[in-house]
Amino acid sequence: MYRKRVLKPAITTFGKTLEELGYSISEDSFLVDAQGKRYEFDLASKQRAYQEAHGRALYDALLLKVKERLKSEYGLVEQTVPLGIDETDKKSPRATILLSSDVKECKRVLIIVQGISEALGSWSRRLITNYSVEKGSMLDVVDRARKAGFGVVLLNPNAHYWEDGKAVINYPIKGVPTVVPYLENPEQHVDYVFRHFVQEFASRELYFIAHKFGTHFLMETLAGQFDAFKDRVSAMAIVDGLQSIDACENPDFKKWWSLNAAGFVPSEDGKGTVDYRPTLGCNCVLMGTEQPDMCVPESTDMIFKFFETRKTRGNVFEEYREKHAEYHEDDPTTVLLTFEASNDDEDDEAVQGAGQSGW
Numbered sequence: 001m002y003r004k005r006v007l008k009p010a011i012t013t014f015g016k017t018l019e020e021l022g023y024s025i026s027e028d029s030f031l032v033d034a035q036g037k038r039y040e041f042d043l044a045s046k047q048r049a050y051q052e053a054h055g056r057a058l059y060d061a062l063l064l065k066v067k068e069r070l071k072s073e074y075g076l077v078e079q080t081v082p083l084g085i086d087e088t089d090k091k092s093p094r095a096t097i098l099l100s101s102d103v104k105e106c107k108r109v110l111i112i113v114q115g116i117s118e119a120l121g122s123w124s125r126r127l128i129t130n131y132s133v134e135k136g137s138m139l140d141v142v143d144r145a146r147k148a149g150f151g152v153v154l155l156n157p158n159a160h161y162w163e164d165g166k167a168v169i170n171y172p173i174k175g176v177p178t179v180v181p182y183l184e185n186p187e188q189h190v191d192y193v194f195r196h197f198v199q200e201f202a203s204r205e206l207y208f209i210a211h212k213f214g215t216h217f218l219m220e221t222l223a224g225q226f227d228a229f230k231d232r233v234s235a236m237a238i239v240d241g242l243q244s245i246d247a248c249e250n251p252d253f254k255k256w257w258s259l260n261a262a263g264f265v266p267s268e269d270g271k272g273t274v275d276y277r278p279t280l281g282c283n284c285v286l287m288g289t290e291q292p293d294m295c296v297p298e299s300t301d302m303i304f305k306f307f308e309t310r311k312t313r314g315n316v317f318e319e320y321r322e323k324h325a326e327y328h329e330d331d332p333t334t335v336l337l338t339f340e341a342s343n344d345d346e347d348d349e350a351v352q353g354a355g356q357s358g359w
Contacts, residue, residue: 014057029134066137082182093162093180098154106151109203115212120156124293135297157186190217208236215241230317234310236261237303240295245281262332264299274335283332305330
């Protein structure tokens, strides 16, 4: 009796650029093939492995294009981390972040922390390939920030492995992985960049956008460096946040966080409603979409309006911590919310940062 020989699928190699892959970016910021058809991942394909490999190749090629534009159109430059690696040294493990060339002197600085498993300059692989290159990448947010006069920092918290002479996101499949010193996990990456770069900026008006698990990295870093940043932060946009304020023991930090952070969260309905989320520790705007990835493009306008409301506020914590902020329609943190009292309380209580209200 003979066994049927199982043939292994042929190894397919793809090009490294969009042009080599037969794709381009349309005027509407869609990823399209040579016939102008938008890219779509074929879920029904029997060649799933091929589809996955092709999708990864397209994503990598898109990231190259995005990085080129961030540098050429918006003045961002690459910075090697950790510090101290000689330019001629090609072997030492390292990662890169992107900063605007004027970031050290800018009055206002925007720092962006993406979620876990995402690459430098990208919010979401699905968004950038299937929805919009501009909005799925950080191009749209950086464009708005630069036009508004912000210096910009793009962190790269997931690139902590070193393989074949470059930093990679995914766990290497070859042998024992080499990790980048001082950047062994996302939390260490964010902490390192804040200590060695952000603390050195001249700006006393720091703004943040953190996405998904990036909100945890941000909260943990700011809690650990609270004395260095408590009087320098203007506003924080927490998009589809996954942090837990319960992990922070410092009551001063919890108070400070609630007065400076605004969440933008997925919801089935109720778009624009403000809801206090105890776990997140801040007022949150319901986005009216159940697709978490869509929270970034849906909230971008709101985020920059929120940032504008903080331009005239002083950032010294002791000067505003006990003040009741005047309501502003574009600042979710100022919405006065109510919650029902527990059985042990005699009256309902109205507080800033609890309950529900339209925004």
